[in-house]
Amino acid sequence: MHRFSYVRPESPEAAVEAFVAAGADARYIAGGTTLYDLMKLDIEKPAHLIDVTAISGMDAVETGGEVLRFGALAPMSAVASDPVVLSDYPVLAEALDKAASQQLRNMATVGGNLFQRTRCLYFRNGTGNAAGGYPCNKREPGSGCAAVDGLDRGQAVFGQSKSCTAVSPGDWPVALVAMDASAEVIGPKGKRTLRVTDLYRLPGTTPHMEFTLAPGEMVTAILVPRTKAGRASTYHKIRDRESYAFALASAAVALDLRGDSVRGAHIALGGVATRPWRSPAAETALVGKRLTREGALAAGRAAFADARPGRHNAFKLELGARTVADAIMIAAERRRA
């Protein structure tokens, strides 16, 4: 529990201005489903909250044109129930639907969800009012990583470093990375557009720095290029229970098929990497070949060929490969339907 200031500007420009005026320790807040949770855990300690939910028009969902455009403030539930998203991009709808409970999806925004922080147990067990206080370089830079030699069943097998093995928790960012999405950003230096995949850093030696946005920058919209691969797509998520859990392994898959042969493939992995993880190896293994279940499994195995398991998470390599394979077959089935 720390004191913080709170403002609610009504335009993106005013929000940026408020952020610049607030200086260090400011945070934008939209749905609040992650930030408030982490504030209660004494992990996020913002001195200034800039609530962007009063900005009008930033929640538009536009799916009529050559590019799908989702305003950053659109609730996850609104995008997931858009008729065009449902019929032409099941990978996007499913990634949103499987991300959280209906109540959370009604509150959380598609822009804010890009910046959800890891569910690593050691990260979330801060000192707060829990009995934790485990070392975590993400939470307290320089304190060490308890997960590297600890209980790492849920940890990453791609992209991890000696400083951090925490999994990037999101489902939606994985689907967006698979679909070559980009993000419109406004900040103190004006507007720019960058690929969603370029929002994320690898942990390296600075795992507390997770995103590439400069201080004061804010995502205002997400753009997904129209592709007919969207119809033959799925977000397949395997977890420890049927619902309301983060992925042990997930796969976002969209296929461009002609007859039984694969002309193009979009494949990204979730639950297994320190950032949303596009898998060119899996895509290459599929493209130009006839689609078979054996070929799908070969693509899944190709996706995990250079994975690096820890102590308790080697099962993710086999599970992940099979998840990719099943996702490929589900996506292909969609096209036929």
Next chain:
Amino acid sequence: MTVPAFPDRARVDAHEKVIGKAPYAADVMIPGMLFAMMVPATIAKGRIAGLSTEAAMRVPGMTRIFTADDFSPPPPPAPGGPPPPPPLIISEIAYRGQPVALVVAETLEAAIEGAEAIRPTYEEASSFSSRIDSAGAKQEPVKPVSAGDADAAMARAAARHKAEYISPAQHHNPMEMLSTTAVWTDGQLTIYEGTQGANGIKGNVARALGLDPAKIVVKSPQVGGGFGQKGAGQRQTAIVAKAAMVLGKPVKLVLPRAQIFHNATFRPLSRHRVEIGADAEGKMIAVRYDADHQQSRVGRFPPSYHSGLAQMYGIANYHGTAADIRIDTQSPGYMRSPHPHPGCFAFESAVDELAAKLGEDPVAFRLKHDSKVDAFTGHPLSSCYLNECIIEGARRFGWDRRSAAPSSMTLPDGTQVGLGLGCGVYPANQHPAIATLKVMADGRTQFAVAGHEMGQGIRSTIEQVLVRNLDIDPAKLEILIGDTSAAPQHTTAGSWGTASATPVAMEASAKLNAAMTQLLAGRDVSGNLHRQLASVKRPMLQVEVSRVPPGQTTKDLETLRSGGHTTIGPNYPTFTTFSYIAHFVEVHVEPRTRRVRVPRVVSIADCGRVISPRTAASQVLGGVVWGIGAALREQTEVDPRYGGWLNADLADYIVPVNADIGDIDVGFIDRPDPSMNALGVKGLGEVAMSGASAAVANAIFHATGRRLRAMPFRIEQLL
């Protein structure tokens, strides 16, 4: 003469629960009340070296910070008396998360901020043991139990099966948090706390703080899930009471869930090495069973894993050993179906494995063992309808559709289907009771007795009996339980609630009706009891009744009156009796990613006479859900380098969600056990869960041919 079956009735508090009006202990709001937060230790073992309260005291709204300096040790327990109460705040740290300070402030926010500002320094112990295989873990055997000659019978067995089964550490996680609100006025201490043992709290607080128990009242109006977690004395209760007494103001503490994980009791990890031998006819004749479990350095939760298993199948030769393994953790304790859940998981898995080895059908194999006699005492089992449970369950479940060979049933998409049976047992216990029944001319009725409403529906069972036996207005019936000022209270646990509260309600009804007959003295007065009282111009009629179960005496009534603990069962002077259940489970295992689904369960219980069909069915539903959760989901994780519990919240301690649960069909044999009490009630809450996890394991074996012996069964075990 046995009482007839009871009709289905809505639970008495259903409406007020649905609209959010049912009062829970932490709902109490008192003018001038202060709010508290505990500060948890962040080491696993050692002592507090320094604790500065300066920064915390600067938080606006801060009232007072209590540390080890504010508490003196309680007097040592009297020989033969009740066990010592939980320690207060002390400098010695025995487990990670132990409270090192209590922060009291005018607002909850200030209390939280103050608690976060306290960062004690510690002298850490040079080593500690956080797991049963850590250096420094100490194995302490308890007395073995024996019937017949297990070694000799095992030696002549024609077939044997032996394996080890593991049940992990688990935490209860009821929705209602642990809380204490203490009010000190005019030398009287009132404690509001969601508890299964208002009497126990009273005794613990009196002993911990050196108070006269007569000055303490404990109120537990509704408990938002007890499951054994709220049966034992809690660490925080006397600490909060002391704060209220020092400050002269009411103090409320609600523990955050992570602190509950670290301070409440939990189900300890247990290991079960089971060997069963069968004779040439394929009947089980011998069991050797070694069990041990995780224990704290000072804990008392016994490793009593041998109750009821031999009696399920009339096995004449049984030898069971058990041991505590003491490590540096908080004390484990009773969690729903405390011993029979892990015990029946192990034993019923082993029975299934032996049946498979003999090539026998799991249903037919069990039905050969109609059990009549308790081999340990030689006494008859006064009622045992386990076979009736199995037969009715098999019929409803469609067991005859099962093809015997493992991995022989698949769906068109390659999903493997498995059908499994697991049975459960739980002792039929009861305790003495003292009840007051008051019927008033104005239409009201009050009934006060020992009991705690923790969601299981004890008020609904009492209402069933009163409404059947008394001509009263049910809408104005008030059932006073969980309140030490209303009637002597006894801990409600061990499935003894209904068997203890409802027979005395029946006796009280009879006594009141007799008193009314006497009062009317032959006059023909029409109307219900309230109208009759009004007609004869009597404001009320009151009776008091006490009841002692078979095998207990007036001495046990005295123990009850003084707030003590006294139960009897399953061994009574001339008979033995248990409740039984048979769970039939269908699992579907995905062909490639190997997720296990449980689309269908049929559970049939023998709990004696069913008093409240509605709440009884709910009890079994909840028990089965938990059995599925225990088999497939739940485990509290320890990083041995740090101690404590790593996944200490509901996001990471995985319990089933609605989407995990399919159809659960519940049925009852509903035949009274008249030896137990006049109503023929045994008990239900605990047996509901016993054996359910074994049914899941047995179904997974049937689906896949893979025998899983360590819960929880996670995806990596089946890949």
